[in-house]
Amino acid sequence: MLQLCYSYSMSSGKTHDQVTWALTPVVWLISTWGFHLPLATGGIITLGHLIGGLLLSPDLDTRSRPFYRWGMFRFIWRPYQWVAKHRSGLSHGILLASWLRLLYLSAVLTLIYCITYLVLAQWSHIKAHSPGQDVLAFLSANLPTLLWLGVGIWVGCLLHIMLDALSSAWPTKGKRR
Numbered sequence: 001m002l003q004l005c006y007s008y009s010m011s012s013g014k015t016h017d018q019v020t021w022a023l024t025p026v027v028w029l030i031s032t033w034g035f036h037l038p039l040a041t042g043g044i045i046t047l048g049h050l051i052g053g054l055l056l057s058p059d060l061d062t063r064s065r066p067f068y069r070w071g072m073f074r075f076i077w078r079p080y081q082w083v084a085k086h087r088s089g090l091s092h093g094i095l096l097a098s099w100l101r102l103l104y105l106s107a108v109l110t111l112i113y114c115i116t117y118l119v120l121a122q123w124s125h126i127k128a129h130s131p132g133q134d135v136l137a138f139l140s141a142n143l144p145t146l147l148w149l150g151v152g153i154w155v156g157c158l159l160h161i162m163l164d165a166l167s168s169a170w171p172t173k174g175k176r177r
């Protein structure tokens with residue numbers, strides 16, 4: 001019964017998607033006109049907003065639309081789901097949860113890259129350098145872009161959390177994440 005009440009107070013995945021798309025031009029306008037950021041920076045933030053709403057959503061903590069969008073790579077989010085319970089502070093926290101998700105994904109991708117690189121270097125008998133150097137070089141060369149992208153992802157996740165809070169305040173029927 002508690003679970004039923006709980007699920008009734010959440011927005012559906014479809015609604016989250018629709019709101020994410022609907023607010024995309026608004027995020028771009030606020031970034032560029034509101035905050036007077038360059039057009040390219042506004043574009044990066046807007047792209048981040050879409051990624052945050054559709055792919056790196058707080059609802060990755062459960063079997064949701066964003067989770068299934070990862071297709072064959074959704075295994076990445078299984079350990080995350082074991083740790084972050086649905087709608088807990090780890091997934092639906094306002095300030096840090098989206099950055100934690102980003103950090104977790106970056107760590108997994110770095111691990112996959114390093115393992116793949118070392119295996120291929122071993123097979124092809126080339127003298128391998130540390131793949132960690134590649135990752136650090138990439139980070140230092142693209143840090144501002146990555147940070148703005150992170151801000152956009154945070155915005156997309158924040159809007160998701162706000163919609164969850166709104167639909168908790170005004171629950172309606174027929175919910176699916």
Ligand SMILES: [Zn+2]
Pocket residue numbers: 058059092160161164
């Ligand atoms: Zn949610």
